[in-house]
Structure formats: structure tokens, C-alpha cells
């Protein structure tokens with residue numbers, strides 16, 4: 001079967017997530033990066049094309065040039081990956097959809113909720129696949145946690161705590177990645193809440209299968225002069241009555257990428273940590289504790305099929321990302337990939353950000369979370 005051909009938007013020199021997408025997309029040899037508009041600067045787009053070792057003629061200066069040229073090629077791109085900053089997601093994704101290309105986009109889906117609604121309309125009008133790379137849902141043990149909860153291992157979920165501590169924005173925001181993330185014109189009205197809070201929010205719903213129905217948010221811009229939040233405390237209520245606590249921060253000095261989730265039901269509890277992603281801890285109410293290892297024999301079918309190496313041979317971020325691309329490739333072949341986040345997740349995530357920002361600003365207390 002020929003490989004699917006990917007065009008990338010964003011991912012220019014010095015970018016963080018573009019090269020991660022390239023590696024993840026190509027890991028299973030189902031997809032190949034062949035073209036891109038990697039930067040709004042034509043010379044930088046060319047330089048990125050060289051670093052990705054694609055045909056120099058296929059590193060384009062703008063989106064219109066890319067779509068026009070690729071449409072005319074027999075070996076033109078099959079889909080587009082959007083990995084530019086948040087404010088560019090809607091223009092990039094809607095241009096790709098209008099040109100007839102399925103889209104896989106990084107999160108948050110857009111900069112604002114209004115833009116997410118426009119994106120949902122564009123996806124519906126095009127009738128093409130759209131996927132959102134909530135990376136952490138690709139980890140085998142996150143899939144395992146989800147399967148165990150769905151299978152009743154924890155009983156009725158009553159409480160969850162999801163934490164996403166980072167410390168890299170504790171001081172002045174310098175550097176390419178920090179600059180746009182602290183500028184509301186490019187990040188959207190949410191800072192930390194949009195950058196990592198939305199991952200935590202999505203992970204909690206993904207693992208538990210619950211939907212949040214209301215929240216109480218306290219978002220702070222701790223660093224003087226910062227125009228967006230950098231420290232977030234959110235209480236959540238879920239559709240089965242469960243209570244949740246979501247903590248996301250980028251000013252917690254010493255923390256790196258400490259995403260972790262704990263879920264507690266009437267029969268047991270579980271813990272998964274992104275920095276130690278190859279173990280899942282399960283507690284039962286009678287006092288027993290089970291440690292599940294990635295690659296080990298206790299894994300259910302979904303997690304087992306998402307693991308590439310035997311137990312004890314660590315897998316991580318890149319492999320989790322590759323699992324999302326594997327699902328996306330399946331979608332493009334017309335096969336089901338029910339766990340791949342899509343446009344509904346995009347709308348829920350943007351609604352979460354928008355509601356939390358407004359609720360905190362207005363000191364509104366508990367507010368309903370509606371889509």
C-alpha cells in the first residue's frame with residue numbers, strides 16, 4: 001500500500017512540535033512528509049524543507065502556492081498537518097479543507113471559541129476528516145486506563161485530580177515558544193489554560209468517559225506584566241456527579257512536564273504520570289495494588305496494539321504521537337479510529353478555555369460548561 005503523503009503548515013527552523021509531528025507521522029512507514037509551508041518567511045520555509053530533506057520545490061512560501069502546486073501533481077499531498085501557533089490554526093485548517101485536504105491539527109484547535117465554531121462548520125461543509133493531536137491519549141497506558149475504567153475496574157467514578165505542572169514560564173517569557181504563548185493575539189485569551197490546561201481537561205474526559213458539565217475557575221497571571229494566565233486552578237463537576245480538580249501551571253519552578261491523573265471510584269483508584277509513562281498503578285478498595293507495565297501481558301487489546309517494544313524497553317512521547325498518526329492513517333483509509341480526538345473534542349476544549357477565562361475574570365463562581 002503506498003504511503004500517505006503529508007503537507008505540513010508550520011514546523012519551521014527552531015520550532016518545537018513540527019519535527020515531532022514529522023517523526024511521529026513517519027514512525028510506522030504509513031505516512032511520509034513530502035511538502036510544506038513551514039514558515040510565513042519564504043527563506044525559512046526553504047531552510048526547513050532542506051532540514052526535512054524534502055524536494056526543495058515543495059517547500060512553499062505560502063498556503064495558496066502549496067495547494068495550487070500540490071493539486072497539479074500526480075504525487076501531490078493527501079492531507080495537511082497544522083502545527084503553526086494557535087491564531088493560525090483556523091486560517092490554515094480552513095484553507096486546507098476548502099482545497100479538499102483532510103486535516104490533522106495540533107491543539108488548541110483555534111485561538112478562540114468563535115473560531116472553533118467556524119472550524120466545525122468548515123469541517124462539516126468539506127465532509128473531510130479532522131483530527132486534533134491531544135498527544136497524551138496516544139500513550140498505551142492511558143488507553144489501558146480508559147479501558148479499565150470502562151470495564152468497571154474502579155466502579156463508579158467519584159473523584160478525579162488532573163495536574164499539569166510546568167515551570168518554564170516562571171520568569172520573563174523569552175524565546176520563540178514563550179513569545180507567542182504569552183501574546184493573547186497569537187495564543188488566544190487563554191495562556192496556560194489553553195496551552196496545557198486543555199490537554200489536562202481532555203485527558204480527564206478521555207480516561208474516565210465522563211463529560212464535564214460545570215466549572216469554577218481561578219486563573220492568575222502571576223508573572224508581573226503578563227497578559228495571559230500562567231497559573232490555573234479549576235474545580236469541575238461531571239455528568240455522573242463526580243467531582244474533579246484540575247491544576248495547570250507554567251510557573252511551578254522545577255517542574256518540567258509533570259502531567260498526571262488520579263481517578264477514584266467506589267471500587268478502586270488509578271494513577272498515571274506522563275514523566276513515568278510506562279506504568280499504570282491500580283488500587284482496589286480491599287487494599288491490593290496492581291502495577292501494569294507497557295508491553296506486559298496484562299494489557300488489553302487496544303493498549304497492546306499501541307505498544308511497539310517489549311516490557312522494560314521504554315516508549316514515550318514520540319511513540320504516543322505516532323499512535324495518533326496511526327489512527328489518522330486508518331481514518332484516511334476509511335477504517336474506524338474511535339479514540340482519535342476530532343472536531344467534537346476541539347469544540348469541547350475551546351469551550352473549556354473560553355468558559356474558564358470568562359468565569360475567572362468575572363469571579364462568577366460555578367458556571368455551566370456548554371458547547
Ligand SMILES: NC(=O)c1ccc[n+]([C@@H]2O[C@H](COP(=O)([O-])OP(=O)(O)OC[C@H]3O[C@@H](n4cnc5c(N)ncnc54)[C@H](O)[C@@H]3O)[C@@H](O)[C@H]2O)c1
Nearest residue numbers: 010011012015016017038039040083084085086106107135
Ligand atoms: N500536542 C502537544 O503536545 C504540543 C506540544 C507543543 C506545541 N503544541 C502546539 O503546536 C503549535 C505550535 O507550537 P510550537 O511550540 O511548535 O511553536 P513554535 O513557535 O516552536 O513553532 C511554530 C512554527 O510555526 C511557523 N509559523 C508561524 N506562522 C506561520 C504561517 N503563517 N505559516 C506557516 N508557518 C507559520 C513558525 O515559523 C514556526 O516555525 C501550537 O498550537 C501549540 O499549542 C502542541
